[in-house]
Amino acid sequence: MSLSHGRDLFMTPGPSVVPDRVLNAMHRAAPNIYEGDLVDMTDGILGNLRKVAHTAGDPTIYISNGHGVWEAALNNVLQPGDKVLCLAAGVFGHGWAAVARQMGMTVKLMDFGVSGGLDVDLVADALRVDPTINAVLVTHTDTSSSVRNDIAALRKAIDSTGHHALLMVDCIASLASEPFEMDAWGVDVMVAGCQKGIMTPPGVAFTFHNAKAAEVSRSIPKTSPYWDWEPRVNPERFYYRFNGTPPTHHLFGLSEALTMLVDEEGIENVWARHAKQAQAVWAAVAIWAQAGAIRANVPDHAHRSTAVTTVISDGHNMEPLHQWCQDTAGLTLGVGISFGPYTSDQAFRIGHMGHMNPAMLLGALTTIETGLRALQIPIGEGGIAAAGAVLSS
Numbered sequence: 154m155s156l157s158h159g160r161d162l163f164m165t166p167g168p169s170v171v172p173d174r175v176l177n178a179m180h181r182a183a184p185n186i187y188e189g190d191l192v193d194m195t196d197g198i199l200g201n202l203r204k205v206a207h208t209a210g211d212p213t214i215y216i217s218n219g220h221g222v223w224e225a226a227l228n229n230v231l232q233p234g235d236k237v238l239c240l241a242a243g244v245f246g247h248g249w250a251a252v253a254r255q256m257g258m259t260v261k262l263m264d265f266g267v268s269g270g271l272d273v274d275l276v277a278d279a280l281r282v283d284p285t286i287n288a289v290l291v292t293h294t295d296t297s298s299s300v301r302n303d304i305a306a307l308r309k310a311i312d313s314t315g316h317h318a319l320l321m322v323d324c325i326a327s328l329a330s331e332p333f334e335m336d337a338w339g340v341d342v343m344v345a346g347c348q349k350g351i352m353t354p355p356g357v358a359f360t361f362h363n364a365k366a367a368e369v370s371r372s373i374p375k376t377s378p379y380w381d382w383e384p385r386v387n388p389e390r391f392y393y394r395f396n397g398t399p400p401t402h403h404l405f406g407l408s409e410a411l412t413m414l415v416d417e418e419g420i421e422n423v424w425a426r427h428a429k430q431a432q433a434v435w436a437a438v439a440i441w442a443q444a445g446a447i448r449a450n451v452p453d454h455a456h457r458s459t460a461v462t463t464v465i466s467d468g469h470n471m472e473p474l475h476q477w478c479q480d481t482a483g484l485t486l487g488v489g490i491s492f493g494p495y496t497s498d499q500a501f502r503i504g505h506m507g508h509m510n511p512a513m514l515l516g517a518l519t520t521i522e523t524g525l526r527a528l529q530i531p532i533g534e535g536g537i538a539a540a541g542a543v544l545s546s
């Protein structure tokens with residue numbers, strides 16, 4: 154029997170819950186796309202995107218998802234035949250590398266497994282022996298494994314070699330959920346989407362680039378008018394900012410979401426809220442893990458994302474848990490994607506990013522715990538109390 158008859162709860166690591174305020178901001182008549190509110194509002198959006206990423210560099214908004222801006226970023230600073238060093242800690246690191254390969258770049262892949270961070274000394278060694286590498290590609294948070302890589306440490310390692318390679322970072326899962334300081338950390342190009350930490354329905358995505366990346370970009374021939382960021386950053390007319398019709402209603406939603414995150418809450422407070430809620434999730438999972446059937450994928454807290462937690466089962470199929478949560482209880486969890494040595498039915502992922510409060514979080518954790526018991530998967534006693542203790546401390 155399904156008991157699910159209320160508002161469904163969504164705890165996937167993207168897309169994430171869209172606030173009613175964002176939905177309401179989108180619910181309006183078609184606006185003028187040449188002048189007026191939309192044009193003024195877009196300047197405000199770009200300013201707030203800079204604040205979210207802690208950068209004075211240039212954000213570009215594309216009608217796209219994350220996969221699109223993977224291509225956009227590569228297209229602007231690299232050419233076929235260029236060499237990229239790709240650092241992987243899960244599916245998405247491999248994914249960006251595959252895009253680069255298909256675009257004709259020579260890919261050197263360093264796979265750091267799926268349960269810990271990068272070894273930046275090995276990266277430095279790889280750069281020292283190859284001065285021809287044009288760019289280093291890395292995911293900040295890999296949403297499959299829930300590993301978060303230390304980008305500041307990576308920059309330091311790159312600088313220690315004196316290497317000229319651009320540092321390009323995928324923040325699609327982490328932006329506006331986890332601390333990220335583009336300029337202070339020396340990131341040259343960053344990509345992100347709107348549908349995870351930025352709480353907006355999927356449909357627009359971003360590149361950010363600094364002066365060094367802009368210079369590289371101007372020095373190479375552009376093969377894609379659509380992805381070229383130059384006319385979008387310095388548009389002759391508003392129309393060129395989007396290389397055509399702007400994503401009108403998305404912009405109203407995005408503007409509202411950024412107002413909530415930047416102008417009202419403050420991005421540092423957003424990060425702190427996510428850190429606290431992540432610790433509550435980890436506390437519950439740690440207690441559940443005491444019975445030996447499930448565990449957090451990333452052992453070391455220092456390497457964990459505070460936006461998503463991947464839980465691994467050793468020997469139990471997690472597919473029925475997804476089904477139970479979804480069908481009986483009205484909770485959608487992140488599907489386990491197969492990554493590293495794990496098949497998709499060996500994992501579930503709890504998205505704890507974006508528009509979320511303790512009531513939602515405790516509701517989700519209690520539902521998961523109830524589902525695990527219903528399916529007779531052994532878990533330790535007291536997970537919810539442990540999560541509550543974190544949230545109330």
Ligand SMILES: *Cc1c(COP(=O)(O)O)cnc(C)c1O
Pocket residue numbers: 167218219220221245292294295296323324325326346
């Ligand atoms: C979600 C995600 C992507 C892919 O984004 P889409 O919008 O689904 O194309 C890429 N990288 C990371 C780290 C992600 O979390």
